[in-house]
Amino acid sequence: MLFWKKDKTHKAETPPENILKIPEEFYGAKDPVVHYAKQAAIVQKTAVNGKSTDRFSSVAAGASKFGFLHNKKMIYILVGAVFLLVVGLISWYYISPALKQTPAPAVAVPEPKPKLEEPVVETPPEEIVLEEEVATLTEEEIKTSPSLSGQTLQFPMILLANSADIDSDSMTDLEEEVFGTDSGTWDTDGDGYYDGQELFNLYNPAGVAPMKIIDSGLAKEYVNPIWQYRVYYPAQWQVGEVDDEKKAVLFSAITGDYVEVFVSPKDAAETFEDWFAREATGQSYADLQPFTNRFQEAGWKRSDDLTAYFITDSAVLVLVYNPGVTDSVPFRHVMQMMSQGFRPSKTSVIVPEQTILP
Ligand SMILES: [Ca+2]
Ligand SMILES: [Ca+2]
Structure with missing residues (x-):
């Protein structure tokens, strides 16, 4: 420290060389008079402005640190x-809480959106339609199914009497309600066919057009997803698949009458007559008549058309009519259809x- 001080003092009192080297022609070879104090003031001024970094400026700056x-x-x-x-600090004090609170609702608002959208996407109307068309049967309904209750086919007794048919057009009054025809007019749509x-x-x-009943909306087609058979049934009736294998399917009217379609597997080598003797308990083979339907499918039917x-x-695919509460048959013509x-x-x-009538 002492050395540094001494050196500092020495430097301050010793004029810079460039100042001392003044050509003699400027002052007539006489010793110049140099005003060091003035030089120091100049140096100090430049040091305050921070533009000088030599030893003199640092000394001057040190002399007035807080100049x-x-x-x-x-x-x-x-x-x-x-x-x-x-x-700035005051502003931040008041603004920062607001900034912290602002994102909260912004995050809370979008969250419910996907929750609202998801159920909308996850409600396909097809499932509802399927539930309406193919109903799950109750235990009581399954018990009343002759095929399922005893594991063997059961058949209705031969019933020859139909329920009331006021206009005698081979559609009972109840059937005319199902298909929307006039129970008092034998040819509802006036096309010449009763x-x-x-x-x-x-x-x-019920109308000239659509010409076919499947196109009219009055009848629907059921396709068994496992056994692949196809059948028309009244659109007003309910369809119920009884078992998981869909061997038994019930087509039911509100009266309690229903037609059951039952699939009874058999070997290819076994004849229908042998199968009939084995499975159609209580039924007479002599009561059967061969027939060919509208789709050119050959089959056998009982004389009263109920099987x-x-x-x-x-x-063997069996269609069996099961009467409801009465002994008469309100839907024999549906069974025929x-x-x-x-x-x-x-x-x-x-x-x-x-064919259009003349
Ligand atoms: Ca009728
Ligand atoms: Ca007609």
């Missing part, structure tokens, strides 16, 4: 900077257009 405080501009700048800093005649041949009894059979290599429109499998046969 800039005497500069009014610097004070104003400093006060201004402090003021801005304080204002109502029951059109129903039996799979045409629309029909279609034979394939692997199974189902037998006429039945196909054991997919077929390319098409029901022909109805």
